[in-house]
Amino acid sequence: MSKKVIWIPRRLSDATLERARRDYEVIVNEADTPGSAEDIVAMSAKVDGIIPCHSEHFSADVVAQLDPRLKIVANHSVGVDHCDLDALKGAGVVVTNTPDVLSDATAEIAMLLMLGAARHAVRGDRLVRQGEWDSWSPSFMVGKQMTGARLGIVGMGRVGRAFAEKARGFGMEIHYHNRSRLAPDVEQGAVFHEDVESLLEVADFLSLHCPATPDTVDLLNAERIAKLPKGAVVVNTARGALVDEDALLAGIESGHIAAAGLDCFKVEPGGNPAFAAHENIFMLPHIGSATRATRDAMGFRALDNLDAFFAGHEPGDRLV
Numbered sequence: 001m002s003k004k005v006i007w008i009p010r011r012l013s014d015a016t017l018e019r020a021r022r023d024y025e026v027i028v029n030e031a032d033t034p035g036s037a038e039d040i041v042a043m044s045a046k047v048d049g050i051i052p053c054h055s056e057h058f059s060a061d062v063v064a065q066l067d068p069r070l071k072i073v074a075n076h077s078v079g080v081d082h083c084d085l086d087a088l089k090g091a092g093v094v095v096t097n098t099p100d101v102l103s104d105a106t107a108e109i110a111m112l113l114m115l116g117a118a119r120h121a122v123r124g125d126r127l128v129r130q131g132e133w134d135s136w137s138p139s140f141m142v143g144k145q146m147t148g149a150r151l152g153i154v155g156m157g158r159v160g161r162a163f164a165e166k167a168r169g170f171g172m173e174i175h176y177h178n179r180s181r182l183a184p185d186v187e188q189g190a191v192f193h194e195d196v197e198s199l200l201e202v203a204d205f206l207s208l209h210c211p212a213t214p215d216t217v218d219l220l221n222a223e224r225i226a227k228l229p230k231g232a233v234v235v236n237t238a239r240g241a242l243v244d245e246d247a248l249l250a251g252i253e254s255g256h257i258a259a260a261g262l263d264c265f266k267v268e269p270g271g272n273p274a275f276a277a278h279e280n281i282f283m284l285p286h287i288g289s290a291t292r293a294t295r296d297a298m299g300f301r302a303l304d305n306l307d308a309f310f311a312g313h314e315p316g317d318r319l320v
């Protein structure tokens with residue numbers, strides 16, 4: 001039987017590409033540039049499946065132009081806000097994602113951002129690196145302590161729970177808001193807040209871990225930022241869409257927000273140039289899942305989903 005043809009628009013890990021090439025006829029975009037709408041539409045006539053990243057956008061407009069040859073979009077991501085799921089479902093295209101396997105790596109980056117934002121990592125690095133570290137005093141670079149502080153988590157899915165587990169190791173008191181309350185054995189003493197507002201009121205540190213959907217756009221807006229205790233630290237490793245960036249900037253400039261740690265932005269790549277003037281905003285370029293082990297695991301999970309689908313089984317991570 002001839003091999004199915006798949007398109008891999010970005011350069012996935014070596015192990016993923018090796019396995020893909022063993023089992024499929026693979027077209028890889030070696031240039032590793034984001035697949036445009038035109039690329040996606042053109043490739044849909046040549047392949048049976050695509051393994052896109054969040055950089056390839058399957059909007060309703062793109063989906064309307066897809067060739068019926070394309071049967072499955074096996075995302076190399078847990079977030080699927082780059083896919084119009086209703087449109088893909090309507091077009092009869094199966095969609096999968098890669099949950100679980102990136103939770104620890106993303107929680108690690110959230111921890112890095114939380115620590116770095118709270119303890120002035122950007123300014124400290126600059127002072128030492130540029131030879132500007134010329135004094136020390138008890139009031140020099142004083143930051144915010146995590147041990148014993150209250151951490152508010154919005155979204156207690158896999159990543160939120162992985163982050164809570166790590167934060168417990170730092171002696172933080174965990175509070176969370178989620179669509180539904182977790183079972184006591186999963187909650188492990190974390191305090192459930194039925195609404196975001198009551199969570200914000202207690203959050204010395206706030207970390208966002210929910211998907212970007214029409215309901216969560218600008219979830220952290222000016223009104224809600226005002227509800228945070230003065231001196232709170234905000235962390236976002238989920239999606240830039242969740243934060244009203246002008247409101248966050250105003251919160252930083254007024255001093256109401258002590259610091260922020262951000263791995264995602266409304267505009268990616270690029271970020272928000274207005275944030276660059278503030279050394280208490282610690283920024284990373286959307287690298288939450290970027291560890292070797294996790295990238296292999298994401299690639300393999302996407303291939304597992306493809307394999308199951310082409311073998312006539314239900315893919316484990318089918319969304320539509």
Ligand code: DGY
Nearest residue numbers: 054076077078079289
């Ligand atoms: C994800 O998997 O959603 C990460 O943000 C990387 O795309």
